[in-house]
Amino acid sequence: MSVVTSPCSHPRHSTCIAWECRDQADQAEIYYNHPLRTKVRRLEDENMTLKRLLRENGISWQTRPKPARTSTGRITRASTRAVRPPLPHIPVEIQLRIMSFALTSSLPIVDPLCKVKPENLTVREKSKSSRLAIHFLATCKAYHDEGTKLLWTNNSFVFTSPESLRNFAEVPLHFRQNIKDVTLRVIARFYDDEERTHRISRNYHPDLRKAVALTVHKRPKENSLARRGFRTYGWYQLADFLTAMLPPFNPSYVSHSNGSATTYSAPLPKLLPSLEKIRIDFVNFGEDIFNNPPPQLHEVASHQLGCTLNEVVLTGLPSDETGLRVCNEMAGLLKNEGLLIDHAPTMIALKNGVRALECDTHECHYCAKVVRAMRAFKSGDHHHDDVHSHLFGADFPPAPKDEGEPPYSYYHSCRTIWKKIPIKLGNDERKWVLFDRMSGLPWDDVEEDITMFDFLSDEDEAIACENCGEVHPGAIPPIEMMDLYDDF
Structure with a gap:
């Protein structure tokens, strides 16, 4: 179990639970480093x-040199072109191919349009941070227009702070609406106003050989009613990440504004309107460190952004009760029949940067689950719709079916559903897995408890499924069907 220890007068170290908060010093630094404000200071x-x-050097400001004049004293286009040497001609197709190669990165782009902090990068990301020929965009207007389109459509993105994700709204909407998946790197930040050492146990990951000391930002003691002692910015940071994905302001959607009253012609699109998959890497989220998540997390995950994604991948969530609650909250982002993947930690934050953790051992397996698969299923006269959605007057379609034909299985029935899951995290190769609709777990995990002969009458005859009326493995008895309705 991962613990946080702190030296005190007692010879034994005591366990500390960190208060969840937003650090005011960090918020002030974020405001100071706003991109527009930083740009103005750099230009000045x-x-x-x-x-x-x-x-x-005794040089005065000079104007642009005047173009050559013709014999008649007139300035013509031919005379201005004669001053510059002719450029070699390359077919447009080849120019676009070169530009596409130059503006496509083999690694995800970290924090675009924002100042990147080295402590949030891995060693590989630091060494290959300048592989993009971004200067293509400053060549001419045509290169800028075509190159900007290639830059935002050919690359994937990683955001390490809510501010970098919020600043992504500066990208035009017609570029943002083509992005299908993003990665959020939530690095927990810790603060303390006492000289104490806090560590994550080596049980955090099999790749660790010893406990790792957390990077704790020292803060002076304040004579106020604010939270003091050991504090963290973890779940609030996750809530800020999700809040940054809400619809940004767009003046083109305002049809009428009269004083304080504003009328919108259409609903504002979200920051990433076509987002289908999201991966959230939780870094330094050890067990028994954090308090329960704030209510704002449920509000933004299950209500404001609820039922919008097809797949959510979570890595590094603590395996304690708090981590389980956050995992359930993140499931609210998924549509009915959406896929939720809970993976072991993939990285740990140190003083000089982020270290990637290998996950090739059997101890780093992940858990896959299908969310609300029975609620979106309809068979005959029985309807198991998502009552939670209908309470708010919304009707969300379930996640689309995976492409391809699943293999034949004797256990496939109205109770099961086929889903494609990744063979390894970060790999595009996937395999078919059969899931139980009621529990959401893989069928192999529940097959031993659910068999065709579990529900027999006194005459030793199999009872038909209450959902579809047929006899099949894992048939739903009337008692479980009633329990299912009670849960809804």
């Missing part, structure tokens, strides 16, 4: 540097 510094160099 560059302008002052240029002025100083010109002044030191």
Whole structure:
């Protein structure tokens, strides 16, 4: 079990539970490093540097050199083109292919349009951070238009802070609406106003040989009613990540504005309108460190963004009760029959950066589950719709079926559903797995408890399934059907 220890006057170390909060110093730094504000400061510094160099060398500001004049004194296009040497001609198809190769990264782009912090990057990401020929975009207007389209459509993205995801709204909507999946890297931040050492146990991952000391940001003690002592920014950070995915303001959707009253012509699209899959990497989320998640997490995950994704991948969630609650909250993002994958930690944050953890051993397996598969299923006169959605007047279609033909199985019935799951995390190769609709677990895990002869009458005759009226393995008896309705 992962514990957090702190030295004290007692010879034995005591266990500390961190308070969940947003650190004010970090929030002030985020406001100071806003991209527009940073850009203005950088331009001002560059302008002052240029002025100083010109002044030191006795050079005054000069205008653009005048183009050559013809014999009649007129300036024509031919005379302006004659000044510049001709450029070699390359077919447009080859130019686009070169540009596509130059603006496509083999690794995901980390925190686009935002200042990247080295402590949030892995060693591989630090060494290959400048593989994009981004200067193509500054060549000419045609290259800028075509290159911008290739940049946002040919690459995948990783966001390590809610601010970087929120700043992604600067990208035009017609580029953002083509993005199907993203990765969020939620790195827990810790604060303390006392000199204590906090560690994550080596049981956090089999790749660790010893306990790892957490990076704790020292804060002075304040004479206020705010939370003091050992604090963390973990679940609030997750809530801020999800909040950043809500619809950003778009003036083109405002049809009328009169004083404080504003009328919208259409619903505002979300930050990523076509998002289908999301992966959330929880870093340094050890067991028995965090309190329960705040209510805002349920509000944004299950209500504001609820029933919108086909697949959610969670890595590094603690296996304690708090981690289980957060996993259930994240399941609210999924549509009916959506796939939820809970994986072991894939990275750990150290002082100088993020270290990737290998997951090739059998101890790093993951759990896959189908969410609300029975609620979206309809057979005959029985309807198991998502009552939670209908309470809010919404009707969400279930997740689309996977492409391809699943293999034949004797156990496939109205109670089971086929889903494709990844063979290994981060790999595009997938395999077919049969799931139980009622529990959402793989059928192999429940097959021993559910057989064709579980429900027999006094005459030793198999009872037909209450859902479809047929006799099949795992037939649903009337008692379980009533329990299912009670759950709804």
